[in-house]
Amino acid sequence: MRRSTRLADTTAGALAGLASIRRLTTGRRTGARPPGSWEVVTVDRPPGEVLPGGRWPEPLRRLAPAIQVEIRQAPGGRGTELAARIRPGATLPGLAAHLAGDDPGRVVRTALWQAKQLTETGEVLRADRSRTDRGPAG
């Protein structure tokens, strides 16, 4: 109804706004990067805690074997640089592929953010329940 149309309009409008910011700041047309690009986050923990026993942290593990993961020590005692990318020619498994749309790098980026957050805080921060999954007020 009214609410869902408004929401859709808002999202589309805001994304249009953000896309033009992107043009303004970088001259690029969209936020998507070429396939095979590395995405990186810095995790404020030593490498042994980022890949304990050499095992990838969740949710990166779920994206195997479509991705490559690398780590290296961050400068200045800032922990570990954790990098991942989709293997050239590989496709993301199941739901991830569905969510990726035309920007698979985004899925990798989100997975990296969540892996970092899990390692640093022990949890992935959840948003408040959205209006759409709340249903009408009781």
Add this chain to the structure above:
Amino acid sequence: MRALCWTDTGQIAVRQVPDPELRNGHDAIVRVRQSATCGGDLPLLAGRAPYLADGDVLGHEFLGEVVTVGPQVRRHRVGDRVVVSSTVACGSCWQCRSGAPWCCDNGNPAPEASELAYGHPVPGAFGRPTATGGFAGGHAEYVRVPYADVGAYRIPDQVSDDRALFAADAAPAGWLAAELGGVRTGSVVAVWGAGAVGQLTARAAGMLGADRVIVIDPRDDRLRMARRHTDAETIDPRHADVPAELRERTGGRGPDVCVEAVGPAWDGRPRSLADRFTDAAERPPAVRESVHVCRKGGTVVVLGEYAGYVDTFPLGAVGAKGLRVRGVRQHGARHVPTLLERMARDELRTEHLATHRLPLEEGARGYALFRDRRDGCVRAVFSPDLPPAG
């Protein structure tokens, strides 16, 4: 529960919404006793923030009582009286551990939007749209507080609710502005804006040893309040040429530190969504003026909450005069405990800033008074416990 929701451009209303629930192990639920209006909310009210949606609960400054804690919460128990930092920080990332919780890497469950807009994800804040985390705000009966051990602070018994409320945002913002400005013994500090944040910046500058603090605002009531509650002198731009006056009062040097605490107040013009983030750039006169008058090699601190782009910024003066420009929100976790101690010792008094106390039901009226600065309103404070009038 009842909550003050944004419903449309310029429109807010109290509605029944579902109670918040624990979503993470580090969450607590707080029953709100008081919440305050803030200049940072006005662009939201005016519909100038992208992603804001019908039904979003507003309010980022609040205090109350802990009623539920998640299994990972260690520092709080049910019944604690707490003030909650307006920003959501994890306490465990490099930024938090280096004393910069406003730059927290983990306080935003939807980092994509701010990464696209600002180049990096910014942390969450209460009562803000998705780009800033999308956490429901404190103009409500209950609020979910993520990372409660980091974001919520026990209020010392000697400190009243009326005073502690300002430790949520305005006092730490003012303190950080003075700190980042490098205020020290002998400094001369000019502050544009005599709202709560401007006054608390002036007070912080005085406490850090400033020799002269000069507050600029076009409202008599606010200037009077600033003179009474801080050691500041004042300038009314309606009756004075501010740059000339500041030059004269600083021996021709210009202030060492210039703080812009005006912000993008509501100009009453609703804008299209694309405008809100792009074309219609702000042209903040106080930012321009502060860059122009700041002494060579001085520091300009921008406290106003600008969401997107600013136009006609005097970049030439920044280079030619070797200025430092600092951006600020507030590093709650770094400053709230010491500010509460100062409040307990009576060194920092803030309750006079709450000029209007209203039941939550009168939220729309309170925001209108605050927005239009009518009836001497510096801050409206809402309480869900006050009975609705009439």
